[in-house]
Amino acid sequence: MRDDTVATTWRPDELLGGPFESTPVGGGTLVRSATAPPRPRAVVLHLHGYNDYFFQDHFARALEAQGVALLGVDLPGAGRSLRADQIPHFVTDLREHGxxxxxxxxxxxxxAHGVPLVLHAHSTGGLLAALWAHAHRGRGDVDALALDSPFLDLHASWLQRTLGTWVLDAVGPWSPTAVLSTTPSVYATHQLATNGGRWDFDVRYKRPEGQPVRAGWLRAVRRGQARVARGLAIDVPVLVARSDRSGPDVATNPDLDVQDTVLDVAQIARLAPRLGDRVDTLTVPGGVHDLLLSREEPRLRYLTGLTGWIDDVVTGSKP
Structure with missing residues (x-):
């Protein structure tokens, strides 16, 4: 899928290398594969999460094998789009990413040249994509929304979710960049190939030590999650996918490789129906937080479920 009318500054991507190319778009960065089908039956646009960027070249290859093209986007402040004067991923309102x-x-x-467009989004990107799709309903911008472990609620106790949010509402506007947490990401550390994991990624943009959680950003997330809790009216088909189990993000957890150690999958299941009238769910046994980074069996289960859903709900055809 090559369309140089979209952007005239496609260059070899410095992070993924050939056959990937990237170009600036709207303050972010769009990434494509030169080996994508020239006439795909659908196009998927992938949106990353927090402490994340687009590096899942295996996702592109899997979709290409099914006749689907993949584009990735790094939002401003993330990955390829991060500038020296920016705090990574920091916003005080999720609508700033709009x-x-x-x-x-x-x-x-x-x-896409008239073929269906699916917005695929992970974790915080899933929350952002859901809110964006609700705000853009009726415009026909995308044909479907696929959410990989969306960040629909805070993985914490009821007391932390309620009293903590009140504190954020008080502190966030006055000290938005105040650091609330600097907890290392055992999940990211465990995934990294140099630590014995499966995946190579740039640790400048997906940091094993985690990204500091700042008051203004978490307040923005909690306000977005409150909007989800009240119910959205997304007017395109939505797929919400998650692991079957959650567990602690600690090095002593023997099930780090088969659980979501970032979010509470029960919260995702509970809130998924509030996104719109056409919501399908997919549970992936043994999946990790980013289902695309799971072991081979659950990863293939997710990819099969995703492409099957695109066939059934979006394109109405199989390759």
Whole structure:
């Protein structure tokens, strides 16, 4: 899938290398594969999460084998789009990401040449994508939304979720960059190939030590999650996928490789129906937080479920 009318500055991608290319779009960065089908039956635009960026080249290859093209976007402040004067991933309102996401969607739509466009989003990106799709209902920007372990609620006790949110509402506006937590990401550490994991990624953009959680950012997330809790009206089909189990993100957890150690999968299951009237769910036994980074069996189960859903709900055809 090559469409140089979308952008005229496609260059070899410095992070993934050949056959991937990237270009600036709307303050973010769009990434494509030169080996994508020239006439795909669908296009998927992937949106990363927090402490994350687009590096899942295996996702592109898996979709290409099914006749589907993949684009990835790094939002402003993340991955390829991070500038020296920016705090990584920091916003005080999730709507600040709206223009960059809209620009990426419009570029992907132009490249799709009339075939269906699916917005695929992970974790915090899943929360952002759901809120964006609700705000953009009726516009036909995307044809479907696929959410990989979306961050629909805070993985914490009831007391922390309620009293903690009140504190955030008081502190966030006055000290938005105050650091609330600097907990290392055992999950990211465990995934990294140099630590014995499966995946190679740039630790500048997906940090094993984690990204500091700041008051203004977490307040923005909690306000977005409150909007989900009240119910959204997304007007395109939605797929919500998750692992079957959650567990602690600690090095002593023997099930780090078969659990979501970042979010509470029960919360995801409970809140998924509130996204819209056409919500399907997919449970992936043995999946980790980012289902695309799971062991081979659950990863293939997720990819099969995702492409099957695209066939059934979006394209109405199989390769």
């Amino acid at each position: 223009p960059a996401l809209t620009a990426a969607v419009h570029a992907a739509r132009a490249a």
